Amino acid sequence: MDEFDDRLRAHYARTRLSDDRIQDLVAMHAAAARSVPPLRARARRWCRRMAADSRMASGPSWRVVLCVVAMVSASLGVYHSGYQSGERLGSHAELGARTLREVALNHRTRFDPDYLDDSIASLDERMELLPFSLAEPARLGEGLTVQGSRYCSLAGHLAAHVTLRDEQRRPVSLFVTSLQPDVQRLDGLREELAGLDVQLWEEEGLFYALARHD
């Protein structure tokens, strides 16, 4: 190994994520470990196990059987996760703290929006993958200009991240997801995090999170 490689290694070794950021990412991992694995992952693992157990060769017949069984397994999974939703995500306080932190972190990401538009109604028409209709919450207030939106996740649910600007042209993030039993418990939470005012609430059958500078 030459001197240049050593210098490069030393350079990258000094480059590290902050402890705070690591802590948040590890917490996300712990939360995922506690929760029931996503259906997709469960179905995939189940298929792999089945294939390994029965030493099935690849071919159309067993694939059809696997698909049917995977569908049944998925249906059972939906029932199972709904049944456990009250407990699987940990305590109310823990889920609340994690979600508030997730909102603050997502607000700070600098990915460009998937869709650029100046109204939530137009964004709703374009975000076809959302399993709910995007609606502007009454609590959003005046003086905000919509910039665009992208898909993201909030507390493990598919969500829309709508980016806005306030009157001082500062970025504001509104997150919208469907109202699930787990997030419903977080209605009314509000906290100041890293210079951001983050609040969570439910309104008209949707769950909202808002992050803006104090």
Add this chain to the structure above:
Amino acid sequence: MSQELEELLQGGYRYALSLCAQPSDAQDLVQESWARLLAGHGQVVERALLFRAIRNLYIDGYRHRRRFPTDSLDAGERLMPDPVARLEEPTDRSLQRALQRLPDLERETLFLAVIEGWTASEIAAATDRPRGTVLSTLHRCRRKLRGWLEGEATETAAPTGGDGAPAPLRLVGHREGGSDG
């Protein structure tokens, strides 16, 4: 376990940094990839999986930026220090600057070879390029970096004389042709 996760995440962050060169972009890239992997797989402990997710997300973002060039919503608007995103400052600033001048995929290749210790064949498989291209890329970017660092060393060693003049840069060695482990 958390020690392993930290190592994994730090590795992922360094890889992301090798792709996009900007610490804040690399942080976003790791966080987004991590969230997507956790949503899709439940738990993530495999380095290769994290690296692939980061690379895919980076390429998606790159294509998106080319198709829909926009101003970043946060560009130039970090209104206050971000305590969530504190970074340790790299001290080898000349190397940092030189790395930032490299094209992203060359920097990635160099990172995978030198920092991760991958062979040229492994890099070729991971990046969908012929092995010969990987080897020539490694050779080219080593040569470029060496040239830039030597050039900067010459400039900074020029007769500024007095106190506070930057210390002359260490000239680095060069191995021809890269490695294939």
